[in-house]
Amino acid sequence: MQAQTLYEKLWSSHVVHVEDDGTALIYIDRHLVHEVTSPQAFEGLKLAGRKPWRVDSIVATADHNTPTDHWEQGILDPVSRQQVETLDSNIREVGALAYFPFKNERQGIVHVIGPENGATLPGMTVVCGDSHTSTHGAFACLAHGIGTSEVEHVMATQCLLQKKSKTMLISVEGELGAGVTAKDIVLAIIGRIGTAGGTGYAMEFAGSAIRSLSMEGRMTICNMAIEAGARAGLVAVDDKTIDYLKDRPFSPKGETWDRAVEYWRTLHSDEGAQFDAVVELDAAKILPQVTWGTSPEMVAAIDGIVPDPALEADPVKREGMERALQYMGLKARTPIAEIPVDKVFIGSCTNSRIEDLRAAAEVARGRRKADNVKLVLVVPGSGLVKRQAEAEGLDKVFVAAGFEWREPGCSMCLAMNADRLEPGERCASTSNRNFEGRQGAGGRTHLVSPAMAAAAAIAGHFADVRTLA
Amino acid sequence: MKPFQKLDGLVAPMDRANVDTDAIIPKQFLKSIKRSGFGPNLFDEWRYRDVGQPGQDNSGRPLNPDFVLNQPRYKGAEILLTRDNFGCGSSREHAPWALEDFGFRVLIGPSFADIFFNNCFKNGLLPIKLAADEVDALFAQCHGSEGYRLCVDLQAQTITRPDGKVIAFDVDPFRRECLLNGWDDIGLTLRHADKIRDFEARRRIAQPWLFA
Numbered sequence: 001m002q003a004q005t006l007y008e009k010l011w012s013s014h015v016v017h018v019e020d021d022g023t024a025l026i027y028i029d030r031h032l033v034h035e036v037t038s039p040q041a042f043e044g045l046k047l048a049g050r051k052p053w054r055v056d057s058i059v060a061t062a063d064h065n066t067p068t069d070h071w072e073q074g075i076l077d078p079v080s081r082q083q084v085e086t087l088d089s090n091i092r093e094v095g096a097l098a099y100f101p102f103k104n105e106r107q108g109i110v111h112v113i114g115p116e117n118g119a120t121l122p123g124m125t126v127v128c129g130d131s132h133t134s135t136h137g138a139f140a141c142l143a144h145g146i147g148t149s150e151v152e153h154v155m156a157t158q159c160l161l162q163k164k165s166k167t168m169l170i171s172v173e174g175e176l177g178a179g180v181t182a183k184d185i186v187l188a189i190i191g192r193i194g195t196a197g198g199t200g201y202a203m204e205f206a207g208s209a210i211r212s213l214s215m216e217g218r219m220t221i222c223n224m225a226i227e228a229g230a231r232a233g234l235v236a237v238d239d240k241t242i243d244y245l246k247d248r249p250f251s252p253k254g255e256t257w258d259r260a261v262e263y264w265r266t267l268h269s270d271e272g273a274q275f276d277a278v279v280e281l282d283a284a285k286i287l288p289q290v291t292w293g294t295s296p297e298m299v300a301a302i303d304g305i306v307p308d309p310a311l312e313a314d315p316v317k318r319e320g321m322e323r324a325l326q327y328m329g330l331k332a333r334t335p336i337a338e339i340p341v342d343k344v345f346i347g348s349c350t351n352s353r354i355e356d357l358r359a360a361a362e363v364a365r366g367r368r369k370a371d372n373v374k375l376v377l378v379v380p381g382s383g384l385v386k387r388q389a390e391a392e393g394l395d396k397v398f399v400a401a402g403f404e405w406r407e408p409g410c411s412m413c414l415a416m417n418a419d420r421l422e423p424g425e426r427c428a429s430t431s432n433r434n435f436e437g438r439q440g441a442g443g444r445t446h447l448v449s450p451a452m453a454a455a456a457a458i459a460g461h462f463a464d465v466r467t468l469a
Numbered sequence: 470m471k472p473f474q475k476l477d478g479l480v481a482p483m484d485r486a487n488v489d490t491d492a493i494i495p496k497q498f499l500k501s502i503k504r505s506g507f508g509p510n511l512f513d514e515w516r517y518r519d520v521g522q523p524g525q526d527n528s529g530r531p532l533n534p535d536f537v538l539n540q541p542r543y544k545g546a547e548i549l550l551t552r553d554n555f556g557c558g559s560s561r562e563h564a565p566w567a568l569e570d571f572g573f574r575v576l577i578g579p580s581f582a583d584i585f586f587n588n589c590f591k592n593g594l595l596p597i598k599l600a601a602d603e604v605d606a607l608f609a610q611c612h613g614s615e616g617y618r619l620c621v622d623l624q625a626q627t628i629t630r631p632d633g634k635v636i637a638f639d640v641d642p643f644r645r646e647c648l649l650n651g652w653d654d655i656g657l658t659l660r661h662a663d664k665i666r667d668f669e670a671r672r673r674i675a676q677p678w679l680f681a
Contacts, residue, residue, distance in 0.1 A: 016665055017664050040504045082500075147588035229583070231583045437495055438491050441514055442520075
């Protein structure tokens, strides 16, 4: 048989029907649901008198609107509260395999709770009305974000209409330097290929540097595939994948586990498989990254400077850079390490897992945040992550450093709850998007790794975590 | 879904690359549980000088006169010229809902982000990809002539410029049919319900752990 890529294996094992022009119906195994992109879908189903096709494919949680403090007060914003209550009542009416509502001990960011509960398994197709669904590709799932019409379509038919993507291999070989993390790898990739570099592709991450990462690190990389334009990111199954999933609540057990593992071991690109595009990076050359602009591709290494738009030949790009510098309140050629920060956010579906919190705590241990830093928010990705971090004493390290230890949720990644930047405030953030207004109207976001975010909190400006005094 | 066949419409230019869906419709408006009413908040942060809130009356808000869609010459525009990677970022379908609610039916640009591109077709909005030099020429003509209009014919897959030049464009045949007829995807898919059931039954035997 012809050598296949991992994407081709996942695709061909889910095709139900193909139209003449290649548009395919693909079967969906797991449907993750949250409160923001589902109400109109539930309403659409109801209006059409349709029932969900397979309720036990649904795993739901409330994460975008939920507050991260004073849970005893409930959700104060009435509009946010209505959205969360709408999800409650929709799930009550329709059902689900699992629902982790606001305040549940296993509630959390939808892309954190899927894997940690074993609800994300290799070989699945996973969809969610959220672009960061690409995260689940770390488990060799075909996972991508969909719109609300598609949420309704999947609920009604258990299928999605799709065109097959092209395939891109991103190979990162070599050893990462100390203090360089998965976040730095993926920011470096986006810096190389641009935010539209992966448009139309499913992106497989491979190479010794990717294999050396934990599952948490691989999730960070796949999470930001969408920031490189690719709807889906993928990593092949190996021992780490299987070890991670063993004994999770929804992972298979006993004999079924053995059968599953046998199948999962086939989920990798075959030797000699052909990709439509290949990008190679040398891990040893990647330094800690900091974004300086309003698109994730506007990124530099910590020892770099803010680039000068005058040197850009393409007029559309040059204007984009000028506009970004104006919005960000930055001058060309400013050394990255001299940019001060007002706030720090450690959290989001990119970087709120236990390993991320450990990395931030390691930097914060025995240190204090700088006086010019008004707020350092640490928001765990889920109730389970929170509990694990507290068992390890990480919460105490953060509090001793002057950081705030909060309840789980999406929080200041997109500022739908009360956690946000004020106009003009500058933030070192472990989230995934530095778009204008993303963390609050007029807010200025710089994307970094958890260790680099903690280093900025301590130094009061961006600082090289490898040489932090 | 509203069908789309042919449109002779006023054109507005959105002359910047990487316009993300956060810019198209900011997060506070995503708290709505409705599908409609997003038009007044399209490009909210660029369009107004204050920070908008959901449920607010937008008629008295201070406008940013520099923002392109606030210029009188583009009032009533139904076709938006865009640059590379329009619609990147969040998968929020509120972005096409807002564009459609504002009055746009056609977007023309060199490239669109995948999820956004897909979401447009579900809402009677036609995104058209053209070669970069064709798009450059349209921007130049649009900037240069007030009341600039284009005629977009989905059946013929053509855009006709005021100077008579006809530009052909590609669109997936399946999407084209759906849009021309205003077909509901779900209804179409359910014609294959037996196939889906068969597939599911086979899967249940081969990979029972997916159905636990």
